[in-house]
Amino acid sequence: MSFPHGAGLHTVRKLIYGMNLTLDGYIAAPGDDIGWSGPPSDELFRWWLGQERASGLTLYGRKLWQTMSSYWPTGDQQPNATPWEIEFARNWRDTPKVVFSSTIAEVGWNTRLVTGDAVAEITRLKAGDGGPLRIGGATLAGAAMRAGLIDEYALVTHPVLTGGGTPFFTALEGWVDLNLVETRTFPGGVVLTRYETRRR
Secondary structure, three states: OOOOOOOOOOOOOOEEEEEEEEOOOEEEEHHHEOHHHOOOOHHHHHHHHHHHHHOOEEEEEHHHHHHHHOOHHHHHHOOOOOHHHHHHHHHHHHOOEEEEOOOOOOOOOOEEEEOOOHHHHHHHHHOOOOOOEEEEOHHHHHHHHHOOOOOEEEEEEEOOOOOOOEEOOOOOOOOOOEEEEEEEEEHHHEEEEEEEEOOO
C-alpha cells in the first residue's frame, strides 16, 4: 500500500481526558464538592505526576483552572509538602497551559487565555506539533467529547457514591466505541481504567 507523497505521515496529537471520579460517575459532588476523593495515596499521586510530566500542553476549563491555580503555583512552598507535591507544583508551573474562558481577565504561570471557540482551538492544537494534550474540566471536555476530539479516557474511579453532581461524561448524539488499554488498582480501592477511542 503506498501513499501519495507526504500523505499519512502527519500524526495528530493525542488528546487525553483524565479525572478522578466517583463510582457513580461524578467528578464533583453537588456544590462543586471534591472532598469525597480525600488525599491521594503516594502511588496514585505519583501516577498523576507521571501523566502531567508526559503532557505537552494542558487544557483547562474555568472551574478546574481556578481550583488548580489557587494552590499549585505555591504548592511546593507549603510547610508539609511531600517531595511528590513539590515536583508536581514545579512541573505544573513549567507545563504550557491553555485556559478556555470568557469571564477570566488574565492568567499566569505559563498559561494562555482563549475566549473564542474552544472546539476550533482544540482542533487547531491537535493538528500542531508536540506531545500529548491533556484536557480537564467537565464543560470543556464535554465539548471536545461531542466534537469527537478525545482520543483517550483515563478514569480514576474512587469507591464512593455521591448520588449527583458534575458528571465525567456528557450526553452524546451517537455511540463511541472504545478499546480498553489498561487497568490498575491503587491503595484505598481506587481503580484506573484507560480507554482509547476506536476510530472508524
